Amino acid sequence: MLGSMKLDEIDIRILSALQREGRITKLKLAEKVNLSATPCWERLRRLEKQGVIAGYHATLDLSQLARFTLVLTEISLHRHQQADFKRFEQTMQETDEVLECYATGGGIDYLLKVIARDVDHYQRLIDRLLTLDVGIDRYFTYIVTKPIKESREVPLTALMGKEHLPSEEKLS
Amino acid sequence: MLGSMKLDEIDIRILSALQREGRITKLKLAEKVNLSATPCWERLRRLEKQGVIAGYHATLDLSQLARFTLVLTEISLHRHQQADFKRFEQTMQETDEVLECYATGGGIDYLLKVIARDVDHYQRLIDRLLTLDVGIDRYFTYIVTKPIKESREVPLTALMGKEHLPSEEKLS
DNA sequence: CATGAAAGATCCCGATG
DNA sequence: CATCGGGATCTTTCATG
Numbered sequence: 093m094l095g096s097m098k099l100d101e102i103d104i105r106i107l108s109a110l111q112r113e114g115r116i117t118k119l120k121l122a123e124k125v126n127l128s129a130t131p132c133w134e135r136l137r138r139l140e141k142q143g144v145i146a147g148y149h150a151t152l153d154l155s156q157l158a159r160f161t162l163v164l165t166e167i168s169l170h171r172h173q174q175a176d177f178k179r180f181e182q183t184m185q186e187t188d189e190v191l192e193c194y195a196t197g198g199g200i201d202y203l204l205k206v207i208a209r210d211v212d213h214y215q216r217l218i219d220r221l222l223t224l225d226v227g228i229d230r231y232f233t234y235i236v237t238k239p240i241k242e243s244r245e246v247p248l249t250a251l252m253g254k255e256h257l258p259s260e261e262k263l264s
Numbered sequence: 265m266l267g268s269m270k271l272d273e274i275d276i277r278i279l280s281a282l283q284r285e286g287r288i289t290k291l292k293l294a295e296k297v298n299l300s301a302t303p304c305w306e307r308l309r310r311l312e313k314q315g316v317i318a319g320y321h322a323t324l325d326l327s328q329l330a331r332f333t334l335v336l337t338e339i340s341l342h343r344h345q346q347a348d349f350k351r352f353e354q355t356m357q358e359t360d361e362v363l364e365c366y367a368t369g370g371g372i373d374y375l376l377k378v379i380a381r382d383v384d385h386y387q388r389l390i391d392r393l394l395t396l397d398v399g400i401d402r403y404f405t406y407i408v409t410k411p412i413k414e415s416r417e418v419p420l421t422a423l424m425g426k427e428h429l430p431s432e433e434k435l436s
Numbered sequence: 437c438a439t440g441a442a443a444g445a446t447c448c449c450g451a452t453g
Numbered sequence: 454c455a456t457c458g459g460g461a462t463c464t465t466t467c468a469t470g
Binding site for chain 1: 271279282283284285286287314315316317318319320321322323324325326328329330332334336353356357360361362363364365366367368369370371372374375377379380381404405406407408409410411412413414415416417418419420422423424
């Protein structure tokens with residue numbers, strides 16, 4: 093839901109800082125957003141309690157951990173009833189290898205980002221989905237040959253800059 | 265690089281826990297992985313120093329922050345020389361709205377995940393890229409109508425389970 | 437690796453201006 | 454919102470088994 097709470101510029105700075113440094117100290121955070129510790133801490137607690145900050149996560153450098161393959165998969169379903177969508181989406185939620193899944197307009201129904209040990213692992217995963225009969229009609233596989241960018245930071249200022257910050261309303 | 269360091273099962277548990285709870289206390293972490301505080305702390309520091317843990321980040325609930333639109337974009341370049349790829353990839357790195365970018369085999373050259381305020385913002389971004397002349401030949405736009413899943417946690421056990429953990433080598 | 441200890445930093449929460 | 458505490462907790466290191 094949008095608008096359940098108004099965020100001012102300081103809140104945005106707090107959120108931006110925490111996107112970058114999830115384990116920054118509360119004192120350093122306050123300093124970075126030009127606020128004293130107590131009010132900064134209160135804002136932070138509010139943002140966490142409201143769920144604006146959904147959580148904190150370590151980001152791993154997978155390339156140091158294991159061989160793996162990223163795959164992007166376009167999927168179309170047989171039928172397009174609510175129950176069909178729901179069933180497919182539920183399966184995606186439960187499949188750990190599916191890192192991301194988006195419903196789209198335009199020809200295909202879903203696009204997935206899948207991580208697997210290798211192409212064989214990926215293919216077995218797809219085969220399992222097909223035999224599970226979750227409604228897949230056609231699928232198309234793009235193997236990722238090179239990950240160029242994987243950002244964990246949403247560009248808050250670009251998204252909120254124009255309409256959310258108090259523009260010149262009531263400038264006397 | 266793979267294999268610069270061997271990770272045992274405890275390391276994997278540490279990493280998994282930190283993917284889930286990036287701000288967990290070091291004491292609770294030790295407890296969760298069944299290790300006493302000191303050696304757990306040493307492992308953690310090693311993992312951070314090596315860069316296996318690339319960083320810690322707060323995850324935001326964007327839906328509470330602003331209206332936005334996710335777009336998936338397939339892109340083909342005119343020419344396929346190294347310099348062409350490099351130039352395009354450099355531009356992607358510098359464009360905040362591009363959250364993810366992957367080079368793929370199979371017809372298209374790149375697939376992007378873009379975040380914008382709305383479709384108009386997205387289109388202006390694309391127009392800018394086209395006039396910037398970064399080598400784009402054709403592009404295809406999929407508007408995300410519904411984000412189904414956006415996981416920040418890599419399924420470590422699924423990826424490492426079979427080949428990385430010490431299998432039955434030298435079993436007597 | 438487990439335990440224990442101890443100095444220093446951080447956290448949380450008041451009270452006050 | 455700023456400043457100032459202070460007790461609880463967490464962090465980091467070291468010594469010992």
